[in-house]
Amino acid sequence: MTDDFDAEGYVATMAGVIGLTIDPDWMPTVVANVRATWAIATLVLDFPLDVHVEPAGVFEA
Secondary structure, X not given: OOOOOOHHXXXXXXXXXXXXXOOOOOHHHHHHHHHXXXXXXXXXHXXXXXXXXXXXXXXXX
């Protein structure tokens, strides 16, 4: 993934798409959470996998 992720722009766009009003006092917190989620997703998606790796099945208890 690239490092040019615009968290503020993403939050503003997605809030408009789903019709969500975000209180301006909460906007920095929402943006920080989206940035943290992006960073975690980057670690997962950038993890190299062998071409022979297949997804695990669904396990239920």
